Amino acid sequence: MTSPLSSLRRLARPILPERLRGERPVVPVVRLQGAIGMPSPLRASLTLASVAASLEKAFATPGAKEVALIVNSPGGSPVQSRLIHQRVRQLAKEKELGVAVFIEDVAASGGYMLACAGDEIVADPSSIVGSIGVVSAGFGFDRAIERLGVDRRLYTSGENKAILDPFSPEKAEDVERLKELQREVHEQFIALVKERRGATLSDHPDLFTGAFWTGAAGLDLGLVDRVGDIRTTMRERWGDKVELRAITPQTSLIKRLTGRADGVGSAFGSGLAEEAMTAVETRALWSRYGL
Template identity: 60%
Template sequence: MLSTFRRFLPRPFRSDKPVVPVVRLQGAIGTSGPLRSMLSLATVSQPLEKAFSMKQAPAVALIVNSPGGSPVQSRLIFKRIRDLAKENEKDVLVFVEDVAASGGYMIAVAGDEIFVDPSSIVGSIGVVAAGFGFTDMIGKIGVERRVYTAGEKKVILDPFQPEVPEDIEYLKGLQQEIHETFIDLVKSRRADVLADDPDLFSGKFWTGRTGIQLGLADAVGDLRAVLKERYGDKAEPRLISAPRGLFGRKAGTGVNLSGQRLTEGLGEDLMSAVENRALWMRYGL
């Protein structure tokens, strides 16, 4: 309504600055908890929908800074971006900061164009599963493991039991399926510019400058400079954030303030925080 009204105002009273909504997608990808705030469809859907609903915006800009995480949440975020872009007929410009690797790169390819810093990290198109084995430790500390199941494969890859080669092969088969889905998604978006390189889908990662040569990104560029070049010196980036709830916490983080529920899964959250830190450290961050 306001934009329609502006057309009838004398030019001195009109704002002709093109406004480009910007959504920041930062952090490891997965479900949030009391001690961890992560990227998921739940946490980003509201700012994405608000950004794409800005009718007068010539495009939507996404700042991606993520070392990866859940392949499911990564693809859900990718799909939501592409669905909104199609529904609202908007171009999507992605700007990679420190890293867009693994699931972070899966999100980045939702962009019609991907801009990087020369020292950004991109790629890592692969699938990984990691854990620990405690078979020797549990015996040394005098703990007896008791597990009862209905279904002989219910405790596959239990860290308190010796590994079974058959179970490892089964896990690798699942990883291969997920990897193929990842590869198909990247090819569907960038097949016309991807280099013919045998390492492209090996899980390796590269600097932004090399990523451009491989077709993983399009150009070196930062948000403000690119927007001014595309849409004029008056182009204004406008950050769209998730709405704030009680105590200023962003909505959709999945945090419950009940004392009992807050402590549930605390150990899991602590371990997850360590794993998330390891994700960043893998890329030297």
């Protein structure tokens, strides 16, 4: 027996816009853009907290054929990269939906870790992919403050508490300790890529050295599955009437003005210095890949 609600829907279908009739294939699209885990007072940061709601909404889209992620990131925090990667895989399993990743300018380092969350990776042939490695960078100011006649007064409880302090001379044992941590994180990164990419990966000797390639070269190396773009790929898969539905996060006015959900940390005053340093670090990440 047909319910009154079903009858009403059937009668209303001819006058509804096509996108509301449920006849067009729908693919929700989430954009993962920017450096990962580098917040500042005015600059939005790509973290699990910033993308969780969009991912949840995408995977909950009624009638979704699959979920598409557009990745454009030079990397950043390995922790936030892994957290976002894991959340995508958890949702894909829970909702039993495939995930297609589309690489725009760059998916390198942590950005490539995000790309590996896809069941399929599609890259622009001129994009940059790879950079499977770990890097730490900073500055040493010990000689500068000595020339300025500034005394560095540092008090700790624990001999390693001030390891790699930028205002103190660098110690060989501190650098080795950092390199040990980097090796461990690098091994975890390699294991993740091997788990996700499997037998598609080539045996190129530089694959896990931090080297990077174009999307076209990445296809031969097994880093991506095909070259192309999201619109062409989705139309080939689901037809010309496929709807690519952009999923965007909802943000409050305070968050848009300050860059933080709690409204704390306005760029006025001390926030300006933090914003400037973050901008320099972010620019340096992109510049590594010629962008």
